[in-house]
Each structure stands twice: as C-alpha cells, then as structure tokens.
Amino acid sequence: MSARREVAIVSYAQTSFAPHTKLNDAELVMEAVTAALERAQLPRKQIGFCVSGSSDYLTGMPFSFVGALDAVGAWPPIQESHVEMDGAWALYEAWVRLLHGDIDTALVYAFGRSSLGDLQDVLVAQLDPYYLAPLGVDPNSLAALQARALLDTGRASERDFAEVATRCKRTAGGAPLDAPYVVSPLRAHDCPPVNDGAAAIVLAAGDRARALCKRPAWIRGIDHRIEAHSLGARDLTRSSSTTLAAVEAGVHTAPIEIAELHAPYSHQELIVKEALQLGDGVRINPSGGALAANPLMVAGLARIGEAAQQILDDNARRTLGHATSGPCLQQNLVCVMEASS
Amino acid sequence: MSDGGADDKIEIVKGFIAPVRLRYTVNAGRASSRFLRGLTEGRILGQRCPVCHKVNVPPRGACPTCGVPTEEDVQLGEVGTVTTFCIININFDAKARELPYAAASIVLDGADTTLFHLIQEVPVAKVRMGMRVRAVWAAERGPSLESIDHFKPAGEPDAPYDSYKDHL
Amino acid sequence: MNRCAVVGIGQTRHAQKRTDVSIAGLCREAALRALEDAELTFRDIDAVVLGKAPDMFEGIMMPELYLADALGAVGKPMIRVHTAGSVGGSTALVAAHLVQAGVRKRVLAVAFEKQSESDAMWALSPKLPFQPPLMAGAGGYFAPIIRAYMKRSGAPDEVGMLVAVKDRLNALKNPYAHLQMPDITLDTVRASPMLWDPIRYLETCPSSDGACAVVLTDEDGGRRAARKPAWLWGAAMRSEPTMFSGRNLVDPRAGRDCAADLYAQAGITNPRQEIDVAELYVPFSWFEPMWLENLGFAEQNQGWRLTADGVTALDGDLPINPSGGVMSSNPIGASGLLRFAEAALQVRGLAGAHQVDGAKVAMGHAYGGGSQYFAMWIVGSEPR
Numbered sequence A: 001m002s003a004r005r006e007v008a009i010v011s012y013a014q015t016s017f018a019p020h021t022k023l024n025d026a027e028l029v030m031e032a033v034t035a036a037l038e039r040a041q042l043p044r045k046q047i048g049f050c051v052s053g054s055s056d057y058l059t060g061m062p063f064s065f066v067g068a069l070d071a072v073g074a075w076p077p078i079q080e081s082h083v084e085m086d087g088a089w090a091l092y093e094a095w096v097r098l099l100h101g102d103i104d105t106a107l108v109y110a111f112g113r114s115s116l117g118d119l120q121d122v123l124v125a126q127l128d129p130y131y132l133a134p135l136g137v138d139p140n141s142l143a144a145l146q147a148r149a150l151l152d153t154g155r156a157s158e159r160d161f162a163e164v165a166t167r168c169k170r171t172a173g174g175a176p177l178d179a180p181y182v183v184s185p186l187r188a189h190d191c192p193p194v195n196d197g198a199a200a201i202v203l204a205a206g207d208r209a210r211a212l213c214k215r216p217a218w219i220r221g222i223d224h225r226i227e228a229h230s231l232g233a234r235d236l237t238r239s240s241s242t243t244l245a246a247v248e249a250g251v252h253t254a255p256i257e258i259a260e261l262h263a264p265y266s267h268q269e270l271i272v273k274e275a276l277q278l279g280d281g282v283r284i285n286p287s288g289g290a291l292a293a294n295p296l297m298v299a300g301l302a303r304i305g306e307a308a309q310q311i312l313d314d315n316a317r318r319t320l321g322h323a324t325s326g327p328c329l330q331q332n333l334v335c336v337m338e339a340s341s
Numbered sequence B: 001m002s003d004g005g006a007d008d009k010i011e012i013v014k015g016f017i018a019p020v021r022l023r024y025t026v027n028a029g030r031a032s033s034r035f036l037r038g039l040t041e042g043r044i045l046g047q048r049c050p051v052c053h054k055v056n057v058p059p060r061g062a063c064p065t066c067g068v069p070t071e072e073d074v075q076l077g078e079v080g081t082v083t084t085f086c087i088i089n090i091n092f093d094a095k096a097r098e099l100p101y102a103a104a105s106i107v108l109d110g111a112d113t114t115l116f117h118l119i120q121e122v123p124v125a126k127v128r129m130g131m132r133v134r135a136v137w138a139a140e141r142g143p144s145l146e147s148i149d150h151f152k153p154a155g156e157p158d159a160p161y162d163s164y165k166d167h168l
Numbered sequence C: 001m002n003r004c005a006v007v008g009i010g011q012t013r014h015a016q017k018r019t020d021v022s023i024a025g026l027c028r029e030a031a032l033r034a035l036e037d038a039e040l041t042f043r044d045i046d047a048v049v050l051g052k053a054p055d056m057f058e059g060i061m062m063p064e065l066y067l068a069d070a071l072g073a074v075g076k077p078m079i080r081v082h083t084a085g086s087v088g089g090s091t092a093l094v095a096a097h098l099v100q101a102g103v104r105k106r107v108l109a110v111a112f113e114k115q116s117e118s119d120a121m122w123a124l125s126p127k128l129p130f131q132p133p134l135m136a137g138a139g140g141y142f143a144p145i146i147r148a149y150m151k152r153s154g155a156p157d158e159v160g161m162l163v164a165v166k167d168r169l170n171a172l173k174n175p176y177a178h179l180q181m182p183d184i185t186l187d188t189v190r191a192s193p194m195l196w197d198p199i200r201y202l203e204t205c206p207s208s209d210g211a212c213a214v215v216l217t218d219e220d221g222g223r224r225a226a227r228k229p230a231w232l233w234g235a236a237m238r239s240e241p242t243m244f245s246g247r248n249l250v251d252p253r254a255g256r257d258c259a260a261d262l263y264a265q266a267g268i269t270n271p272r273q274e275i276d277v278a279e280l281y282v283p284f285s286w287f288e289p290m291w292l293e294n295l296g297f298a299e300q301n302q303g304w305r306l307t308a309d310g311v312t313a314l315d316g317d318l319p320i321n322p323s324g325g326v327m328s329s330n331p332i333g334a335s336g337l338l339r340f341a342e343a344a345l346q347v348r349g350l351a352g353a354h355q356v357d358g359a360k361v362a363m364g365h366a367y368g369g370g371s372q373y374f375a376m377w378i379v380g381s382e383p384r
C-alpha cells in the first residue's frame, strides 16, 4: 500500500453541553460549525466534504439530520453524508474521504439533544428487538451488570470507581461511598449526566492543513471495531474491540501523553484504559470526559476534539481520542494524533 | 441456500407484539418559537437572511443556502399564490377529513419560500396553479400551524406563471 | 485513488411482509447470496457498511449494533449510514470509499428495510407544531412536483402510465421483485384510484420488506474474482437544503451537479450515447422522465419523449429499470443499493431474464429527502 496522505484536525469547537438547551438542532449545529470554521479561517463554501453524526431517536423525529443541514449552507449543492452514529464515526468517514486526494478539507459535526426524551427509556430501543428490548432493560442496569462483573474479577473496587468520578466530575465533596446506589454497584457519581449539545471539527490534508493551522493535530492512526451485541457473548470486563482498534491505530508505537476516553460510566474508564494499555503517566480526561458531560452522538467526537485541542494549544505532542457506541462498550473507535509531521 | 423457509418440524414464529411508548418534549428552538408565538397572535412571521436578503417561512434560524443565522423577523401578508398543488383522495390523518381535498404549496406575499397548506371553500376541481389565496385563521389559535385553519380563494386575478415559476 | 470492483451481489425476495424471517435473517439472506456470488465467506470481509432509512421504521435505534453478529462484523469495523431515501446508494459509496482510499480490501455493504416490523406511518408522522396540519404521505409531497413538471413540459397524461406498465412488465422477468402483475395494461393503470391527483395508485411504488448486499474489492480482488466483476468508473454524492428560495424541485441542481461530477470521473461526455442501461430511483412513475432530464439523458422538457417513444423499454435504446425498479419493489433503505447492484449485474452479464444485451456501461442512481440527497455510480464491464 502506498504512503497515505497526511490528514490533520485543524480546529475544534463545541456548544456548551447544558442539561437542556433552548436551541433546535440547526441552531445548535450553527453555533458549533460557525465557531470551528472561524477558528480555521475556512469559508463555508470552501469545504470539500461534509459529514455528520446524529440519531433520530434522541429527537423523536425521523430525518432529524435533514433540518440540521440548514446550518451548513449547502448551496451550491455539497458533497455530504451522514452516519446514524456518534460523530466520531463521521470523522472516520471524512478521514477516509480525504485520503482519496481530490479534496483537501472536510467539516465534521455531531448534534444530540438527550433531554427531549427519557434516555433510560429511549436507549432500550438500541437492544436486540426480539430478545432484549422487550425486557425493557435500561442502560444504567446494563452498565451495572458490567460494573458488577468487573468488581467480581477483583481488578477494581467501588473506591476505584469513585476516584474516577471525583476526577472527572470535580464535584465538591468528591464521590462519597456511602451515597445510595442508583443500580448496585453504581452510584449517581458513577453515571453520566444528561446533556444537549453539538460539536464540529475541521479536517484538512497535507499543505492545506499547514496553511490553515500553525500546529495541526495530525491523525497518525484511526480505527474502529465492533463486538457481539449479546452481553453473554463477550467478556464485559474487557474491551477487546478497543484493544484491536488501538493496535490498528498504532497507539503503542510511542507514548501517549493525554487520552480522552469516552466512558459514560466510571468503571468503563478503567476497562477502556486497561484495553488501551495506557500507563499511569498518561493524563486521562482532563476535559472531565463523558462523566462530566455526555451529549449522546456528540460525546465521542468531543473526545477526539478535546484530544486534538491539546495539540492545537501546544499542551501535548501525542494524544489519543476514544469513542464508544452501544450497550456496555460494544463498539469502539481510537484516534491517535501527533503534533509534527 | 433456502429462501428463508423454515425447518418443517418447527412451527415458525411470525411475530409478537412488543409495544413501545416513548415520550418526548418538543423544543422548537429560538426561530421556530418566535414563528409559533406569532401564529398565536394571528401573525405569520418569516425571517430575512442578512446575506441574500431572502425571507424564509417557516423560519428555522438559519438561511439554508448561506449557512448564516437569521435574526430579522418579517411579518408576511395573509395572501399568497398557489405555486403547485395536489388533490388527495385518501385519508392519512387521524381526524378524518372530507375527501377529496386540495393541498398546495403557497408562496405568501413578502416571502421567498413556500408553505404547504390546505385549500378550502372552493371545489377541488377549481384549484389551480397561480391561484391567489388568503389564510383563514382558526377559531382558537395556539403555537401551531393549525392556527391557520386553511387557505381560501382571495378573489384576485390569478398570478402569471412567470411570477411564481421559481418557486416550483 | 485505488480501483474498486463489485464482485458479489445478493438480494432477498422482496415482499410486503417477510414474516418468515427476522431482520437479521432478512439481511443475511442478501449478504450470504452476495458472498456466495463472490465465492467468499464472512471471514474474508474486512469491514461492513450498513444502510437503512429512519430507525423508527422498524422501531430499533441504531440496528447495526444488534446486527453485528448476524453480518459477521464482530471484530471488524462497522459503519451505519443514513442519508434518507438515497441511503442505499450512499451505503455503496461509503463502502467504495474505503476501498478507493486503500483503507480496506474487501467490504460488504448491506442495506435493508423491514417496515412490517413497525408502523411506518407512525414513524413518519410525529405530531409537531411547526409542520402543516395535514398528513398527506410521500405522495402529497411529490404530487405537486409532478404537476409542475407536467405543466412545464407539456407531457401527455399517458407518460406516467407508460412507465407504470413498463416497469411492472420488467419485474415479471425478475424473480426477486415484489409486484408480479402479468395483467397490467395502460387501461388498468388509468382505472386505478387517483390517490394524490395527478398520481394514480398504480403509478406509485409498493412498500416492501427486503435487503440487498454487495461485496466490493480492490483491483487485485477484482482481477481474481470468481465471476466477472463490475468495475467502478465513477461515484458521486450531492446534497442541497430542503427549502430555500428559488429551489427547483422538478430539476434539482444537486442531481445535475452529482451527474456532472459522475460523468467527469467516468469520462462520459454524452450519457445518452455512452451509457447502455440505467437503474434510476423512480418511486412515482413520472420521475422517470424528470430524472432523464436531470441526469442529462434528455434536454429540458423532452425526457417524456424518450419514455413515449419506447427508448426506455427493455428492448429500447436506453433501457431504464430493467429490474422493474422501485415501482416494483421498494424496501426503502435498500432501494438505492438495489439500483446500484442491478446496474452492476447488467455489466457483469448476470441479470438473467432482464439482462440488456451487450451492456458495458451502466448507471445506478438514488435520491432521498425532498429530492435533495443524491448518490450515483457508474460501473463498467472493464476497468477504466
């Protein structure tokens, strides 16, 4: 295979990830996209490819991504695509498209308003429609099954969960172990908040990236893998798909300084960290991660954006962004970024 | 390969009912909220794009072609032109409607995009492209397009094709 | 950019309700046929791309999660595409992009719809205050556009009926097609109920359960393919907003631009002469002449003449939808991929009873939303 074209993140922007927004999807996207393009000093009409990630089930409306297109200014008509997934997978699609060589820039955005429905009900619709969804198992309970399995291996304790929560949520008084369980063994501090929001990333290739940005975050490797859906068919205490994606993305070829992990539940950070074989010297989730703010369909893209921002801001030379999808970390994406080319 | 056929010995399950009920709170956003408030007050509001100056209705907070936020509200006329239409002979609505009925794309005076709405108070066979129509407000108004009950003939001469051919 | 070949194609029998299979079973029926055609197994596949229209059609949020096992994707990358009605086409393009970029060697693209599992009318009709207070279905949206085309072009009323008959007669030669209407004539179409005037019942597509799958490979895979492959000559997608001032719904610019990009990639300067057969996304019969113009097969307002003169018939000079098209089978999410797959079958010479003699260059076309999302490809019997 010939040498791949170099692709970099040249800007990242997000809306505030509030518990409830007054904006609609197009207005949210407008805010994030406008900020990302302004940071890159890239006019809308020069975007080569545009791709977004979102889910109709959050809005409760079919084709919800169609209205969000208003924020992009798709005229004259644009090259555009959409994944019904977290925006991290949209970023993957944009990276693939830029490798073709005929276009030099891409806009990626994601949006989601988790506050419109009750996520504990909505996410049940994500399960096997014949064997699992009719049981109505909510996402907190599924995560609790996974957390219990992890405790039973002896590789982690509830205190370890609380330490993750304390660091990510930065709440006054920390994460007390005498707090009641939401679903045993998970306490409120172990579970993600409900958030609305949008995020946008501008990608550019080769010299275009250098022209748009003083210090681009070059994508050194990106890969994603999926596991079996059935919880009984996998070891819930390991994330084999993360490990596989990490190897493909070249995580271990040099030390990672900062990692942004998409771990909506505190125990999941431990599982993902272990799957990535990140040493203790790696700073995990300085942004607070998904435990601090978890706008569905956006949180994964935001992890990559936050990890890229650390390079754009000259805080780090090599960072990692991770995104997850599905119950109990079923699907995972790993993106490794570096400062110089 | 089989064509999806089942083993003869097994009675195949062809379905079961798994009811789903999900509740959502609609959040219209800034621009749509202003539009819906306007309807409550008996006004049809569009928004003008600061770049191309076109007036979009219903407004969605962004100019779809320029990709910029729209802020300036513009009150539109209650009279407009039918650009094109269809006559519907089947009921899709929960509340039964008398068939057939006409639904039309209407470009309101002062607007640059079309609204889709009902045409009534005229036999369906008389509905035509270029027809001038007027909004008829519902007895009770709320934050909904149902505040406009329907459009009726405005009693004006038809608009020439050239005046609305760019709205098809 | 790397070359890409279509080496395996599979589809299900399409029917109003496929209660004999689960959603996974439906997808596997298509996927296994595609693999069988390619003489490959799931093990040989590097990545899976899944496409379908809104999740609410089946009542499953992000069904790729549940389908990962059934589609042999475990341990592999899996992407879920959704670009409204064009999604089947976009699914093929996203899969092709992976191969063209040199990221994956063998990719399985699958698209499906199984509306019988849920209530699609419910899915399409949430009660929202900013939408008009009348539910008129897709026909209510597209009928006014057809009326505008009829007025603009002066096409006789019969053109829509000609397409309705032609596509259903073609479907009789396609064992997978949903509608099998051997007795259809212009008179039965004319006599069928006028649903959304000017659209008659028999001038609309059915609603089907069904799936389609294709296996795409790099050049090496194409050269070593078990059967004759189809070679990708061009692939393009374009989108434009739903509503804006001056929007031309009859002849959307996104469709024109998409075709222009496609022809440039494929080195085609005269599509009418250089393309042997096309599978176009025609959910209402009148869209055949409209797309013929939009795609540059005919001058503006002249597309209907190709239909009226029999040019688009199976034995015509430019056969359109020899498979019977969307008018005969419409598993929405899969409909676009079916167009792409049928185009590839034609240049592979494997289309069976609906094969167009000597087809060497074929086009697959899909559109969605309010005529605003377009996905197209051109495939050839030889690499370009």
Ligand SMILES: [Zn+2]
Pocket: B049, B050, B051, B052, B053, B054, B063, B064, B065, B066, B067
């Ligand atoms: Zn504008």
